[in-house]
Amino acid sequence: MDIRRKLEVLADAAKYDASCASSGSSTTRRDRRLGSTEGMGICHSYTPDGRCVSLLKLLLTNYCVYDCKFCVNRVSSDTPRARFTVAEVIRLTLDFYRRNYIEGLFLSSGIVGSVDGTMEQLIAVARGLREDHGFGGYIHLKLIPGASPELVAEAGRWADRLSANIELPTEQDLRQLAPEKTHAEVTGTMAVVADGIAERAADARAGLTAPAFAPAGQSTQMVVGATPTTDGVILATADALYRVQKLRRVYYSAYSPTPHADARLPALRPPLLREHRLYQADWLLRFYGFEVREVVAPGANLALDVDPKLAWALANRDRFPVDVNAAPRELLLRVPGVGVRNVDRILAIRRHHALTAADLRKLRVNWKTAAPFVLTGDHNPAVRRLDTVGLKRSVQPTLFDDLGGDA
Ligand code: SF4
Numbered sequence: 001m002d003i004r005r006k007l008e009v010l011a012d013a014a015k016y017d018a019s020c021a022s023s024g025s026s027t028t029r030r031d032r033r034l035g036s037t038e039g040m041g042i043c044h045s046y047t048p049d050g051r052c053v054s055l056l057k058l059l060l061t062n063y064c065v066y067d068c069k070f071c072v073n074r075v076s077s078d079t080p081r082a083r084f085t086v087a088e089v090i091r092l093t094l095d096f097y098r099r100n101y102i103e104g105l106f107l108s109s110g111i112v113g114s115v116d117g118t119m120e121q122l123i124a125v126a127r128g129l130r131e132d133h134g135f136g137g138y139i140h141l142k143l144i145p146g147a148s149p150e151l152v153a154e155a156g157r158w159a160d161r162l163s164a165n166i167e168l169p170t171e172q173d174l175r176q177l178a179p180e181k182t183h184a185e186v187t188g189t190m191a192v193v194a195d196g197i198a199e200r201a202a203d204a205r206a207g208l209t210a211p212a213f214a215p216a217g218q219s220t221q222m223v224v225g226a227t228p229t230t231d232g233v234i235l236a237t238a239d240a241l242y243r244v245q246k247l248r249r250v251y252y253s254a255y256s257p258t259p260h261a262d263a264r265l266p267a268l269r270p271p272l273l274r275e276h277r278l279y280q281a282d283w284l285l286r287f288y289g290f291e292v293r294e295v296v297a298p299g300a301n302l303a304l305d306v307d308p309k310l311a312w313a314l315a316n317r318d319r320f321p322v323d324v325n326a327a328p329r330e331l332l333l334r335v336p337g338v339g340v341r342n343v344d345r346i347l348a349i350r351r352h353h354a355l356t357a358a359d360l361r362k363l364r365v366n367w368k369t370a371a372p373f374v375l376t377g378d379h380n381p382a383v384r385r386l387d388t389v390g391l392k393r394s395v396q397p398t399l400f401d402d403l404g405g406d407a
Contacts, residue, residue: 001082003084003088003092005082006082006083006084006088007058007092009062009080009081009082010058010059010060010061010062010082010084011056011057011058013059013062013072013073013079014057014058014059014106014108015043015057016071016072016253016256017057017106017108017142017221017253042054042055042056042057042096042101042102043055043057043106053103053104053138054101054102054103054104055102055103055104055105055106055138055140056092056093056096056101056102056104056105056106057105057106058084058089058092058105058106058107058108059073059107059108059109059110060083060084060086060089060107060108060109060110060118060121060122060125061081061082061083061084061109061110061112062079062081062082062083062110063081063083063110063112064110064111064112065110065111065112065113066110066111066178066180066181067179067180068167068177068178068180068181069176069177069178069226069261069262069264069265070168070177070178070223070226070255070258070261070265071258072258072259073110077258077259077260078259078260079259083112086121086124086125086128087128089105089107089125090125090128090129090132090133093105093125093129093135093137094129094133094135097135097137102137103137103138104137104138104139104140104160105125105126105129105137105138105139105140106140107122107125107126107139107140107141107142108122108141108142109121109122109142109144111144115144115145115146115147116144116147116148116151118144118147119143119144119147119148119151119152119155120151122141122142122144122155123141123151123154123155123158126139126141126155126158126159127154127158129158130158138160138161138216139158139159139160139161140159140160140161140162140163140216141155141158141159141161141162141163142162142163142164142165143155143162143163143164143189143193144164144189145164145165145181145185145186145188145189146185146188146189147189149192152189152192152193152196153192153196153213155214156193156196156197156213156214157211157212157213159214160214160215160216161214161216161217161218161219161248162193162214162218163218163219163220163221164186164189164190164193164218164220165186165220165221165222166183166186166187166220166221166222166237166241166250167181167186167221167222167223168222168223168226168227168229169222169224169227169229169233169234169237170183170227170229170233170237171183173226173227173229176227176264177226177227177262177264177265186220187241187244187245190218190220190241190245190247191245193214193218193245194218194245194246196213196214197213197214197217197218197246198246199213200212200213216248217246217247217248218245218246218247218248219247219248219249219250219251220241220247220249220250220251221250221251221252221253222234222237222238222250222251222252222253223253223254223255224252224253224254224255224270224274224275224278225254225255225266225269225270225274226255226265226266230296230298230299230300230301231274231277231278231281231296231300231301231302232292232296232297232298232299232300232301233298234252234278235278235281235282235285235292235295235296236292236298238250238282238285239285239292242285242286250282252275252278252279252282253275254269254270254271254272254274254275255269255270256269257269271304273304274301274302274304277302277303277304277307277308278302280307280308280309281295281296281302281308284308284309284312287333287340288309288333288334288340289330289333289334290312294312295308295312296308306392306396307336307397309334309336310336310337310369310392310395310396312334313334313335313336313373314391314392317386317387317391319331319334320335320372320373320374320386321372321373321374321375321380321381321386322334322335322373322374322375323374323375323376324346324350324355324360324374324375324376325350325354325355325376325377329343329347332346332347335370335373335374336366336369336370336373336395337365337366337367337368337369337370337371337373337395337397338365338366338370338374342360342363342364342365345363346360346363349363354376354377355376355377356376356377356378356379357371357376357378357379358378359376360374360376366397368395368397369395369396369397371395372385372386372391372395373386
């Protein structure tokens with residue numbers, strides 16, 4: 001098989017990994033190239049300092065000895081197979097890089113031979129790029145869960161970001177759909193990375209100049225909707241990963257039906273809106289001080305018709321209106337339509353003068369959503385309005401509102 005055909009097969013197989021979301025899209029119109037989000041495995045990702053980088057996103061191989069039912073590369077799938085050599089991936093990365101098509105590499109792999117053997121191959125690509133070619137671009141390596149700690153530690157020396165996929169939200173889901181995997185094995189691999197990052201941070205604090213170790217942290221991916229597991233349980237799993245393993249990101253990937261799928265899998269993909277609501281709820285956990293149980297009950301799913309922050313406010317109307325000139329940061333963060341940056345600016349401005357409704361609009365607070373929930377010197381949302389039955393409909397933001405950032 002020539003390298004171009006391998007690239008087609010192995011870049012296509014890599015698109016199911018959500019951590020580089022743009023390459024999973026198939027929205028390009030037929031026979032159109034401009035604006036294509038599909039071609040040849042180039043995707044976009046964000047570095048810790050917020051830069052958007054283009055990455056060459058590939059699998060080393062889509063052969064896999066495991067049989068995860070939701071995965072197109074499982075051993076029982078009849079998908080076309082291909083395999084790059086280490087030298088081919090290095091050459092492709094350098095070629096794309098020199099032509100300015102990419103700023104880095106995202107490399108994953110099906111499991112061939114042994115777990116450690118596969119991990120060694122992934123490491124060989126990263127090490128070869130760094131040591132033999134002085135490659136300074138971004139590298140995201142997928143870890144093979146259960147790989148020996150020495151190999152995971154070595155991967156951290158060459159990669160900017162590492163990720164081991166948790167795959168499914170519960171142990172029971174794994175038993176059903178990914179029988180060769182366990183949460184304990186995946187979190188064991190994550191713990192090696194977390195320890196490596198913590199150790200490097202401690203060295204830096206002590207003034208030692210130790211070599212970098214996964215400076216962009218670690219992330220994971222969870223398939224959503226392949227089992228009936230609820231959003232409450234999914235978010236509790238994510239929350240535990242953030243707290244215990246110190247992950248930078250959990251990516252939620254809506255289950256996508258594969259050809260000749262196992263009968264235990266649903267026939268339809270869950271609504272993409274569910275994925276979106278999970279990301280919004282995840283954001284509330286990480287940046288807005290919400291606890292999982294406040295956002296959704298363990299046995300429940302997030303509402304699809306309203307974003308989780310607004311849903312919480314509508315269900316807790318007795319906590320509002322919030323006085324933007326007096327309320328503490330934690331309370332301001334709970335106001336729908338007001339993002340983290342808005343809150344920081346409000347706190348800075350109110351040291352100098354009292355804020356008015358016009359000031360909030362200037363800060364690009366989503367006023368339509370926020371108005372019934374805030375109190376300013378010149379704006380007092382008649383408490384009556386908070387009690388109205390139609391409030392949800394009237395405060396829902398639309399695409400055309402002056403969106404207040406990440407609220
Ligand atoms: S181990 Fe990874 S590549 Fe292999 S079947 Fe499972 S999800 Fe797919």
